[in-house]
Every structure is written in structure tokens, then in C-alpha cells.
Amino acid sequence: MRPVPSMPEPYDLLIVGGGVNGTAIARAAAVAGQRILLVEQGDLAQGTSSTSTKLMHGGLRYLEYYEYKLVHEALAERAIMLRTAPHIVWPLEFRLPHMPSMRPWPIVRMGLWLYDLFALGGSLPRSRGIRLDDPALVQNGGRGFSYWDGWVDDARLVVLNAVDAAESGAKISTRTRLESAQRQADQWTVTLRDAAGAHQVSARTIVNAAGPWAEQVLHGQLGQTDGSHIRLVRGSHIVVKRCLSGNHAWLLQQPDGRIVFAIPYLDDFTLIGTTEVTVKDPTDTQIAPTEVAYLLDAANLYLRTPLRDEAIVGSYGGIRPLIDDGTEAAKAVSRDYRLELDRNGAALLSVFGGKITTARHLAQAALDRLGIGGGDTRERPLPGGEFTDFGAFLADVRARWPFLEEPVARRMAHAYGSRIGAVLGDARTPDNLGADFGAGLRAQEVDYLIDYEWARSAHDIIWRRTKLGYYLNPAQIERLDHYIHEAVA
Incomplete structure (x- = not known):
């Protein structure tokens, strides 16, 4: 049996979970000067944080459940992220x-007015009444509303939080599983397992940010008996060939009181979601046929030409770890978060619930609960976000690397922002960037993702770092996987 190596000096924080909450806490704590180790059993954002509806929003529908504090906080965070991460938000x-037949006009108008009120001081336009102008809609020419929110590349938000944390001194260990933890008065002794085997580390505080696995980790590897319960709710989405024109999204009210989003996705698709199905297992992410039918019906209620199964090019489901507050309907369960601090020995902070939009605020609240000063990231750009005007930035990218095809230049400008030069370097032709894996993905970009963003498989790259999985065929993906395997061997 391989011996377990001796432990170095204790970390200040050992963070379990490489999703948006874990990486945001790692970033804030590292900026505050703490000694940080973050462990993730898979890839960064491999779970819930890459399977969202891709929205940086206040949550208009939360107003119906009187979640005014959550909406106000989320809208304030939306403004911060639009300013500090203009490449991915x-x-x-x-x-x-x-x-x-659904929500009356005055009720919707009042809700949007309240949404505008909570967002005062932000940079987005106010809501207004409009005439619908998309011939694909049954109601073309009818009345409707327009309001503004934010889009986010969810998985890249997670990765860039991790990059900033690492550059501020944190250690990020992906594909590393927490096996057990023993609690003493002033520190934890933790056994971890990675590809090299088991090893031990010590930490003064553990932060349990395992998302859908948080309760399992708390009662299993951490050996605790108390703590909140979470409700696992699967939110599923389908991706279809582009079915609505324009660069705007649609919010589609449903007869059951829910709303479904139809969002322009990449260049060629429409993202439709989401469902709300309570599940027992954090790995139960496979979209069910009933969910597919629900989402098609939800869109077809508004579309002049109905969508059929053959229009679907992809689907995904993500497990939301919501605080179990006893609410019967999944749609009514709060999307707020709860931080539970246990100081019965070495400190343990467990994170329950939360949403993409409020992760930065949650991280600051976590540091406050732990009594850690500093770490304020309100004015700190995420890596690559050191500019203000994306249109001007994209024009500079086109001028510097004119050989890039338009979709490739735009994708890379969004993904890497002002760090795109670290990816493309002094390349003057596409061939300077190495082997072509398809859809503009070249070896030099892959090397960057391996060296600086913890990518270790084709899936890491095509579904989380770039979203190019919708454009590559199986042979191209196999070739990419082989290249990565050789590079990291």
C-alpha cells in the first residue's frame, strides 16, 4: 500500500467544490492574502455551474414570491459583473x-416597473411596452414588453474565478477527491485522492461548497450530523436550430404559471429552458422525454411553425441545490443561499443554495462570516476584463489578427478578453496556430487551455471552455482527445 505523504504547513482554507461558489470564495480569499487549496473531484464547472440558463439576472419571476432582497442583491451584482467581466457578461x-389568459397586463407592467426600480443606477435600459415584430410568432404584431438583463458564459465565469485565485496564490487541484477529514480543535487533517494516489493536507478551515453534493460531503466525508437539507431540482434545457430572429431573448409565460426562456445561443441555435424536476441523486442529470415534450410545447405555444424533435441538436440538465424550506412546488423554492458556520472545533463553513449571479456577493459574505478581512472584488476585473467597450476591443482583435474568421475572432474575444494575446501570440496566419481540430479550434489555443485553465480532456474544452461541441464531429473530438492525452501524459 502506497504510504500517505506527510503534511506541509496548514492551509488557511480548504475549499471543497470547483463550481461558481467555490471558485468565487477561493478568489476572494486569495485576494485577501489567505493560503488556499481548492479541490474539485472532476473538472471546474463540471456540474451545475456549466448547465445553467446562462443568465446574469435579477430574477424577474422571483418578485412573485416576494423575494425582494434576493432580486435587489442580484441586480446589484449584475451591474458589477457587467462592469468587471465585459467579455463574458x-x-x-x-x-x-x-x-x-395568463398574467394580466397591469400585473406584468407593475412587476417590470419594480424590477427597474431595484436596478436604479445600473447601465441597462428601462422596460417598456412594445409591438411584437417577429413573423415566427403566432402573436406577431401583438402587444408585449421589453426589458433588459445579462447573459453570462457560466463555465468561463467559474474558470476565470479560478485563474484569478491561482494568480493570487491559491492552489487549484482538479480531479482531486476529498476522501475523509478528521477534526481537531484548531485544524482539520484531510485525506485527498488524485491520479497519483492518496495524500494528506491540513487546513484551519474547511469550506464545503460542493453544490448538489454539499449535504453528502457534510454528513459523509466530513462526518457531521447537523446542517441544512438541500432539495435537488433538475433544470433541463434543449438546444434547437435557430427558430427566432434577432439578438434578443424571449420570456414565454406558460399555462402552469411557469416561464420558459428562449435565448439566442452561439450563432446558429436557440436555447430553450428550463424545467423543474425534483430528484434524489446529484448525478441524475439526464433530461427526461417528458421534459423534452414540455419544452417543445412551451415554445410551440408561441411559434407559428411548431418545433419537432428533429430540430433538437442537443440537451442538458443541471441539478440546482436549493435550500429545502418545505415549499411544495419546486418553482417556489427560494434561490437564495445560506451560509452555516460550525466552530465546534476547527471551523467548517457550509454553503447551501445560491445562483450564478450572486456568487461574488456570496464569496464576500463567506469571508465576513469567517472573520477574514479584505478580499473585496467589486472593482476587480476578472482576468481578461480590463476594458470597457467590447465593440472597440473586438475591432482591435480583428485588426491585429485579420486572418481569423469572424465567428472565431468574436468567440475568442469573448472567451479570453484582453488576454487573447497570450493565446494567439504573434501568429500571422492560421497555420501559425498549429493543428486545426475544426470550427477554428487550433492547437495553440488547446495548449493554452491545458497550461493555464486546467483542461484535461476534449469534453473540458468543447463543452466548458469553448462550447464548440455543437460544431465538431466525432472524428474531430477523438483527434482532439488524443492530442490532449499526449500533451498531458
Whole structure:
């Protein structure tokens, strides 16, 4: 049996979970000067944080459940992220067709007015009434509303949090599993397992940010008996060939009181979601046929030409770890978060719930609970976000690397922002960037993702770092996987 190596000096914080909450806490704590180790059993953002609806939003529908504090906080965070991460977060207009059989016009108008009020001081336009102008809609020419929220590349938000944490001194260990932890008065002794085997580390505080696995980790590897319960709710999405024109999204009210989003996705698709299905297992992410039918029906209620199964090019489901507050309907369960601090010995902070939009605020609140000063990231750009005007930045990218095809230049400008030069270097032709894996993905970009963003498989790159999985065929993906395997061997 391989011996377990001796432990070095204790970390200040050992963070379990490489999703948006874990990486945001790692970033803030590292900026505050703490000695940080973050461990993730898979890839960064491999779970819930890459399977969201890709929205940086206040949550208009949360107003119906009187979640005013959550909406106000989320809208304030939306403004911060639009300013500090303009490459991966940008404004997105939403249009809401009015159906008199659902929410009455005055109620919707009042909700949007309140949403505008909570967002005062932000940079986005206010809501307004409009005439619908998309011939694909049954209600074309009818009345509706327009309001603004934000789009986010969810997985890149997680990765860039981790990059900033690492550059501030944190250690990020992916594909590393927490096996057990023994608690003493002033520190934890933790056994971890990675590809090289088991090893031990010590930490003064553990932060349990395992998302859908948080309760399992708390009662299993951490050996605790108390703590909140979480409710696992699967949110599923389908990706279809582009079925609505324009660069705006649609908010589609449903007869059951829910709303479904139809969002322009990449260049060629529409993202439709989401469902809300309570599950027992954090790995139960496979979209069910009933969910597919629900989402198609939700869109077809508004579309002049109905979508069929053959229009679907992809689907995904993510498990939301919501605080179990006893609410019967999944749609009514709070999306707020709860931080539970246990100081019965070495400190343990467990994170329950939360949403993409409020992760930065949650991280600051976590540091406050732990009594850690500093770490304020409100004015700190995420890596690559050191500019203000994306249009001007994209024009500079086109001028410096004119050989890039338009979709490739735009994708890379969004993904890497002002760090795109570290990826493309002094390349003057596409061939300077090495082997072509398809859809503009070249070896030099792959090397960068391996060296600086913890990518270790084709799936890491095509579904989380770039979203190019919708454009590559199986042979190209196999070739990419072989290249990565050789590079990291």
C-alpha cells in the first residue's frame, strides 16, 4: 500500500467544490492574502455551474414570491459583473409576449416597473411596452414588453474565478477527491485522492461548497450530523436550430404559471429552458422525454411553425441545490443561499443554495462570516476584463489578427478578453496556430487551455471552455482527445 505523504504547513482554507461558489470564495480569499487549496473531484464547472440558463439576472419571476432582497442583491451584482467581466457578461434584451389568459397586463407592467426600480443606477435600459415584430410568432404584431438583463458564459465565469485565485496564490487541484477529514480543535487533517494516489493536507478551515453534493460531503466525508437539507431540482434545457430572429431573448409565460426562456445561443441555435424536476441523486442529470415534450410545447405555444424533435441538436440538465424550506412546488423554492458556520472545533463553513449571479456577493459574505478581512472584488476585473467597450476591443482583435474568421475572432474575444494575446501570440496566419481540430479550434489555443485553465480532456474544452461541441464531429473530438492525452501524459 502506497504510504500517505506527510503534511506541509496548514492551509488557511480548504475549499471543497470547483463550481461558481467555490471558485468565487477561493478568489476572494486569495485576494485577501489567505493560503488556499481548492479541490474539485472532476473538472471546474463540471456540474451545475456549466448547465445553467446562462443568465446574469435579477430574477424577474422571483418578485412573485416576494423575494425582494434576493432580486435587489442580484441586480446589484449584475451591474458589477457587467462592469468587471465585459467579455463574458453582456446586456441581453428580453421580450415578453402578452397573453391575456395568463398574467394580466397591469400585473406584468407593475412587476417590470419594480424590477427597474431595484436596478436604479445600473447601465441597462428601462422596460417598456412594445409591438411584437417577429413573423415566427403566432402573436406577431401583438402587444408585449421589453426589458433588459445579462447573459453570462457560466463555465468561463467559474474558470476565470479560478485563474484569478491561482494568480493570487491559491492552489487549484482538479480531479482531486476529498476522501475523509478528521477534526481537531484548531485544524482539520484531510485525506485527498488524485491520479497519483492518496495524500494528506491540513487546513484551519474547511469550506464545503460542493453544490448538489454539499449535504453528502457534510454528513459523509466530513462526518457531521447537523446542517441544512438541500432539495435537488433538475433544470433541463434543449438546444434547437435557430427558430427566432434577432439578438434578443424571449420570456414565454406558460399555462402552469411557469416561464420558459428562449435565448439566442452561439450563432446558429436557440436555447430553450428550463424545467423543474425534483430528484434524489446529484448525478441524475439526464433530461427526461417528458421534459423534452414540455419544452417543445412551451415554445410551440408561441411559434407559428411548431418545433419537432428533429430540430433538437442537443440537451442538458443541471441539478440546482436549493435550500429545502418545505415549499411544495419546486418553482417556489427560494434561490437564495445560506451560509452555516460550525466552530465546534476547527471551523467548517457550509454553503447551501445560491445562483450564478450572486456568487461574488456570496464569496464576500463567506469571508465576513469567517472573520477574514479584505478580499473585496467589486472593482476587480476578472482576468481578461480590463476594458470597457467590447465593440472597440473586438475591432482591435480583428485588426491585429485579420486572418481569423469572424465567428472565431468574436468567440475568442469573448472567451479570453484582453488576454487573447497570450493565446494567439504573434501568429500571422492560421497555420501559425498549429493543428486545426475544426470550427477554428487550433492547437495553440488547446495548449493554452491545458497550461493555464486546467483542461484535461476534449469534453473540458468543447463543452466548458469553448462550447464548440455543437460544431465538431466525432472524428474531430477523438483527434482532439488524443492530442490532449499526449500533451498531458
